[in-house]
Amino acid sequence: MSTPLAPQILSSSLEDLVTLFDVRPSDSALPAAERDALVASSPKFGTVFTDHMARVSWTAADGWRDRRVEPYGPLQLDPATAVLHYAQEIFEGLKAYRHADGSVWTFRPEANADRFARSAHRLALPALSVDDFVASIAALVRTDEAWVPTAEESSLYLRPFMYASEAFLGVRPSLEAEFLVIASPVGAYFSGGVKPVSIWVDTQYSRAGAGGTGAAKCGGNYASSLLPQVEAQKHGCEQVCFLDAGTGTFLEELGGMNVFVVRADGSVETPELTGSILEGVTRSSIIALLGDAGRTVTERRIPLADLLADIESGAVTEVFACGTAAVVTPIGRLAGTAFDHTIADGGPGAVTMAVREELTGIQTGRVADRHGWLRRLA
Numbered sequence: 001m002s003t004p005l006a007p008q009i010l011s012s013s014l015e016d017l018v019t020l021f022d023v024r025p026s027d028s029a030l031p032a033a034e035r036d037a038l039v040a041s042s043p044k045f046g047t048v049f050t051d052h053m054a055r056v057s058w059t060a061a062d063g064w065r066d067r068r069v070e071p072y073g074p075l076q077l078d079p080a081t082a083v084l085h086y087a088q089e090i091f092e093g094l095k096a097y098r099h100a101d102g103s104v105w106t107f108r109p110e111a112n113a114d115r116f117a118r119s120a121h122r123l124a125l126p127a128l129s130v131d132d133f134v135a136s137i138a139a140l141v142r143t144d145e146a147w148v149p150t151a152e153e154s155s156l157y158l159r160p161f162m163y164a165s166e167a168f169l170g171v172r173p174s175l176e177a178e179f180l181v182i183a184s185p186v187g188a189y190f191s192g193g194v195k196p197v198s199i200w201v202d203t204q205y206s207r208a209g210a211g212g213t214g215a216a217k218c219g220g221n222y223a224s225s226l227l228p229q230v231e232a233q234k235h236g237c238e239q240v241c242f243l244d245a246g247t248g249t250f251l252e253e254l255g256g257m258n259v260f261v262v263r264a265d266g267s268v269e270t271p272e273l274t275g276s277i278l279e280g281v282t283r284s285s286i287i288a289l290l291g292d293a294g295r296t297v298t299e300r301r302i303p304l305a306d307l308l309a310d311i312e313s314g315a316v317t318e319v320f321a322c323g324t325a326a327v328v329t330p331i332g333r334l335a336g337t338a339f340d341h342t343i344a345d346g347g348p349g350a351v352t353m354a355v356r357e358e359l360t361g362i363q364t365g366r367v368a369d370r371h372g373w374l375r376r377l378a
């Protein structure tokens with residue numbers, strides 16, 4: 001049985017695909033008053049989940065099948081399930097935003113879908129079509145629309161993911177996979193809201209090497225960032241920044257965010273995509289918005305030594321991190337084993353906050369969507 005559709009707001013072929021998702025309503029959905037109170041409390045990132053999840057199953061023999069929206073709940077896994085042993089898994093992160101008129105929108109889902117397909121290829125998982133990716137999100141958000149927050153800085157974080165579900169211990173690509181989307185109402189990613197964070201530049205561990213999986217959004221990359229992240233916290237920093245594995249001299253990215261540097265002359269730099277850096281959707285959106293504002297944005301290899309010297313001399317005035325979860329987060333301090341630098345006065349920079357304001361303005365409908373990045377879901 002499928003739920004009645006919202007008026008047509010995606011393309012008609014996508015609407016057709018959304019109808020293929022069989023909605024199996026939860027009989028233990030949270031009562032409306034409890035749900036609304038929970039959503040309004042801006043829960044800590046990724047701790048509260050909606051009543052349902054979208055799901056599509058794949059086998060090498062039959063392809064993608066059984067599109068459904070089913071009650072959110074535990075997955076039953078055979079102990080031999082491939083993902084538990086060889087980490088054949090990928091994921092995405094995007095958000096649904098409530099606009100002032102009550103409508104619900106998402107931001108550049110096709111870009112996430114394209115990256116998901118690239119990640120799937122690198123992890124030898126099956127390709128899911130862009131249409132299936134977007135339709136699964138629409139089907140879930142429409143079912144759990146009441147969970148999309150209205151408060152400023154809040155949104156419904158969407159986490160599509162795919163894992164190798166075949167039960168076997170041989171090291172070869174799984175012949176079965178599951179694709180799911182779960183949703184979580186969220187406030188700011190960092191506790192304390194939008195305030196500058198401190199970054200520990202790690203020189204002991206690498207995130208990804210040449211030819212590795214650095215550009216893929218796979219769980220293994222994040223697993224390898226956890227120990228350095230613990231080290232960062234031991235040094236009083238919220239996040240870790242990795243250097244390139246080859247020479248240990250160039251800035252790459254943080255544990256789950258891309259990084260930008262603003263120079264005193266108003267130009268902006270970000271590490272170029274060398275194959276070991278995640279091709280952030282927020283990163284590419286920011287490059288476009290800064291370009292629109294007439295700023296020169298250069299993607300290049302940024303030597304840590306140069307950055308530190310430029311922070312000291314005042315030639316670099318702002319550093320910020322970005323990602324779907326973190327949006328745009330100012331970096332106030334860069335520390336490492338041999339240095340500890342406050343960036344400018346340690347406060348949020350003007351360029352950082354302006355691009356943050358514009359990006360969140362587009363996402364939440366306060367600023368015109370001149371690039372056509374928004375897709376209405378409900």
Ligand code: COI
Nearest residue numbers: 093094256323324325326
């Ligand atoms: C995102 O920004 O959506 C991510 O997947 C990063 C993760 C650290 C939350």
